[in-house]
Amino acid sequence: MTDADPDEDLVRRVGAGDEVAMQILIKRKLPRLVALAARMLGDRTEAEDVAQEAFVRIWRNASRWRPGGARFDTWIHRVALNLCYDRLRRRREWSGSDLPEFADPGEDPNGGRLEDMSRGVERALQRIAPRQREAIVLTYYQEMSNIEAAAAMEISVEALESLLARGRRSLRTILMRGADHD
Amino acid sequence: MTEGPGAMSADRFAALAGAYGAQLRHWPQSEQAAAAAFAATAEGRAVLDEAEKLDALLDLYTVRAPAPDLDTRILRQATARWKRRRWLRLELGLAGVGVAGMIAGMVMATILMPASLPNHRGFEENTAFSDTVSDFDTTEEGD
Known part of the structure; x- marks a missing residue:
């Protein structure tokens, strides 16, 4: 990861209190953060809350941001993911059940209708292990490179690939069976 | 299909497809050139076609843009x-x-x-x- 950080200059300006830079950063990162959190949580309202909280962390830390470590985009993904896990933990405490480690191929998430497919994939993603979901969301939907995704997840690239493979297998089991029933 | 330096094995190609899906741009950058060469073979195409089925489903899942006033x-x-x-x-x-x-x-x-x-x-x-x-x-x- 020796490439220059494309957000470096913008974050420096935000740290100096430049309002235009703040607007640009929001425009650049907000949709990404909402999409990330929505896919991790399966809840759009909570996703917007997470994005808002992530930006509070940005404003708080921008003036102390130093290039040379992780990319800013990687860092803010980690921040948002931590916020997502806080909420997933609260849900678990609330429901009293553990987060699923493996896919639970119990019900057909597709419902047999094309218009429900988006929601079907959303539900299928919620049914696989959170770390597998995280790996898929980062590499597939957020289009992070394997190195960036592994850095955001604080794991090795090999561990990332293992999570991805298991996650995709679980999704295939859930989704393909649903598709076969149509 | 492991001839030549930098060539990709069928096992590695299948493992990468199983992890990253059918779109080579999601694959590790250092292996994309070798993967592209393998993807041109019949065996490679068959592996990608299989991975593409799941990708097509994943692509159906879209997230709406943030609420209009959220940025404000x-x-x-x-x-x-x-x-x-x-x-x-x-x-x-x-x-x-x-x-x-x-x-x-x-x-x-x-x-x-x-x-x-x-x-x-x-x-x-x-x-x-x-x-x-x-x-x-x-x-x-x-x-």
């Missing part, structure tokens, strides 16, 4: 924070000027006053609050 709310939050920070800096700056003035005054007093207070220690010893040493030395009293 976040920006308002940021500017309010900066205004508070600037105000605090101004307050601290004014307080700093006050402290600096006080220190300057004390320094000046130290330079100019010694001659007028020749028996400084004697002044402490003759106060109505008894011996100053026992006032400050509490270690023995506590035992």
